[in-house]
Amino acid sequence: MIRSTIKQVQYILAQKSLISQFIRREISNRYKGSYLGIVWSFITPLIMLTIYTFVFSVIFQARWGTSGETNKVEFALLLFTGLVVFNVFSEVISRAPSLIIANSNYVKKVIFPLEILPIVTLGSALFQALISYVILILAMLILTGTFYWTAILFPIIILPLLLMILGLAWFLASLGVYIRDIGQVISIAIPALMFMSPIFYPISSIPEEFRFIYSLNPITYTVEDMRKVIIWGQLPHWNGLIIEMFIGIIVAVLGYTWFKKTRKGFADVL
Template sequence: MDLQKLKDFHLNIILQFIKRELITKYKGSYLGFLWTFITPILMITVYTFVFSEIFQAKWSSASQNKLEFAIILFCGLTTFNLFSEVISRSPSLILNNTNYVKKVVFPLEILPLVAVGTALVNSLISFVLLLLFKLLITSVISWSVILLPIILLPLLFFTLGLSWFLSSLGVYFRDINYIVGIGIQALMLLSPIFYPANAIPEQYRFLYNLNPITSYVEDTRNLLIWGYFPNLFGFFYHLIFGIFVCLVGYLWFRKTKRGFADIL
């Protein structure tokens, strides 16, 4: 099998696995795949009611739209969930697919790719619904939204690399699953999802700048909510960083997967 046929073979497996995961997730339910649309719609509705009617929250003192807080919050959470959905599953990816470990022809490297692809489909649906909701509220959607796939690239590379690393580590160190769970909760609270970045005290701002999720959330929000492209230097910096993490994670996985069969 030549290189191109091998790539096509792997791509076909990835797409089939993503399709299977999306179908299996809602198997047995009456509404099935429709829950992928219903869930974010319900989330937007709840956020809108709670933050606009109960808390009457505003993102900034300059904002006069009570509904704005809900869509800003939902945008940040959707971006973070793309990351957290993959990372929370990663330590158990190999452990939950031990039947593939001893199959010589099966490329275990695709399992994190499948996890990222599945999370991406769910997130894109949420982003589309977010934009429709924004259109209903503001009657405006910026042309810049077409750049969303580009903006998500640094996050996808970073998430995939971390997933390769954690899925391998989870085979050798089972406690990592609990550590990751706590880490995800901490990252969510330490990222500007529920509050703007300028609300962070100056003396702690450097800690938030070290958190890569901060830039991913801010860049996506700037693009979808306020309609402008992030700083190019910052974007390329995070893109290079994401690619670096991706390569390191892949090499780590390739090196350590040789011992999977012995442990499992």
């Protein structure tokens, strides 16, 4: 099992040049033909942050926690941190079921490492997340005048979730070839998952009897740790992070194995 996993990792690493090329093309195509180009990568998260903050903190008068002491600036930063994490998840997972179908020419005409397609999608989403992360850090400096060194732990904290996302993307990309309805199911599940994740509210505001549901949500732990290290300057929950990493590796390996075993039938279905 370990030897097989190492070989899989080595095979993927051998495709790093092709992966990098496809990620650049993916990012370029996203803004191709627009006047502002990549500037939209900065504008879009700022606009969405403004809208969400206005709706929840002004119209609904939402407050962080039970004390209600959180001001609108801190609320915006807390909200934005959660969105940075969730947007990576939602972009990759929502696109995963149609990845192979949208690139059917690679299945039928040439020998192509199809397993890199979910990696390319994740890389593109991560590029946007890094831009949002920079915006968040700048907002912290400008609006609050603070910067915590713990913010540099961002890559370590998000890595377990990235592995889980990649594993799920491989699984859904394969499943989407055989069951076309899976895309519709995912389009319903993602908005539901967004409101079932502690993005617009803290864990402490959830009734005790329902918290076990949130403990099953992998996004929960990443969002909470991200807020700790970036907004409050606290260290993450290391034991929980190790467990998440272990689960992430398992999900990634299982997803990749499933993809490799089922890809043989792609050409027949497409």
